[in-house]
Amino acid sequence: MDSRRALRIPTALPTVLAAVLTGLFASGCSGGTPARSVASASVPVVSESALKPYYDQKLSWRECGVPGFQCATLKAPLDYARPSAGDVKLAVSRVKATGPGKRLGSLLVNPGGPGGSAVGYLQGYAGIGYPAQVRARYDMVAVDPRGVARSEPVECLDGKGMDAYTQVDQTPDDAREQQLLTASMKDFAAGCAKRSGRILPHVSTVEAARDMDVLRAVLGDAKLTYVGASYGTFLGATYAELFPDRTGRLVLDGAMDPSLPAAEMNRDQTAGFETAFQSFAADCVKRKDCPLGTESVAAASDRLKAFFAQLDAKPVPTGESRPLGESLATTGVIAAMYDEGAWSQLRDALTRAMGGEGSGLLALADSYYEREGDGSYSNLMYANTAVNCLDLPPAYTTPQEVEQALPSFRKASPVFGAGLAWASLNCASWPVKATGAPHRIEAKGAAPILVVGTTRDPATPYKWARALAGQLDSGTLLTYEGDGHTAYGRGSDCVDTAVNTYLLEGTVPPKDKRCR
DSSP states (O other), rough: GGGGGGOOOOOOOOOOOOOOOBBBTTTOOOOOOOOOTTTTEEEEEEEOHHHHHHHHOOOEEESSSTTTTTEEEEEEOTTEEEEEEEEOOOOOOEEEEOSSSSSOEEEEEEEEETTEEEEHHHHHHHHHHOOOHHHHHEEEEEEEOOTTTTTTTTOOOOOOHHHHHHHHHSSOSSSHHHHHHHHHHHHHHHHHHHHHTTTTGGHHHHHHHHHHHEEEEHBSSSSSSEEEEHHHHHHHHHHHHHHHGGEEEEEEOOOOOTTTTTTHHHHHHHHHHHHHHHHHHHHTTSSTTTTOOSSSSSHHHHHHHHHHHHHHSSSSSSSSOOOOHHHHHHHHHHHHHTOOGGGHHHHHHHHHHHHTTOOHHHHHHHHHHTTTTTBBBBBBBHHHHHHHHHSSSSSSSSSHHHHHHHHHHHOOTTTTHHHHHHHHTTTTTOOOOOOOOOOOOOTOOOOEEEEEEEEESSSSSSSHHHHHHHHHHEEEEEEEEEEESOTTTTTTTHHHHHHHHHHHHHOOOOOEEOOO
């Protein structure tokens, strides 16, 4: 399991918000103006004339099998440094503003990841589940980022290969197990290079942000209003850094801290999952049927660690060809940390697994990996790794470096630390060199940006939201005191009212606003 992959939002949970893009492309605003240089990657200065065909294109909207929604294909340069080198085709979908009220523009949504399908999220939740007053005033729009889902997806392994990859022991106990783990990562990377060599060097967040600016112009919007969740906050912040003068109302929910190197980011996230597990355990031990006992949180933690160790030695059956070992069980538990609404499912799954029947935890793990019943997978894992390995240099490059880091990861999470430390090795064999680097994002000159942080968020720790809000020249922090990943649309009237007011009126909440 890749620890940075946990930045995604499980699209099966209809409780998380994503990304919004509004803005009106006025005739006086030149759509092809070169982007501002950023520290995250080498952003070439490209002439306006070279990009003009992309900014001037017209979308051909069509019905796409989901009532009320339309679909289209957007063209963008495969390589912004060489626009003549070919195109990448990006899937776009929309549902028009319902009214009443004056239309405010386009609202682009993205569920995070990297690798989550924004189009699937729009059609399955945001386009019908966002607050009615927001859908009344905005066209709801989504684009699958390059390399994701319907937009020339990165592919790496077949279903059987992915099954094997997800079962590899992530807590190696000796040199042989270390070799098996690193070999699986090398095979994964080689599969991506073989199957997706054309797109692989061009799926960075900077390129995805530039694609969003092309879409902004093509939609006829002058400024971008964006609600990005989880990884989508990095995508939105990157857009603001590149195009501060075209930045409208940006909501960044469940924020990432772009100044962190990969190793520190992974360690912080490990601590975030530990915080979430502590909340789950505190709730569990109050219940008579808690599978981790009723003694204390510490005892529950010890019991889960012991159970993982048992599975490492002897997996339990699941009723199908894949037994439940430590790796899949850990993924299943982590999947339930994203939303406290899944805690009851996790209690049941743990009870069954500890009784020798692992199908419940396997189902949680499969939902996390987006594995279908026929054994196929979405391209979530492939796109996730491809984007992460371009955006930042590897956290670690050798098993020896991981071993040196293990104590700090175990301190961050006695339950998950070892597995997430070893998962941090996943970019070491990547076939494309990283183009990004950790750096502060200030986006000077951008309109006010709203950053939302949840105090016990497992995947994007609250301190990241504080950090991003502090870095942004126009950032305002809204705090949700609660559990789960992200806050908007998850049941807090206080949070929803503040975000809706910002989207509809442009007014940020008071400084240091806190919600429950």
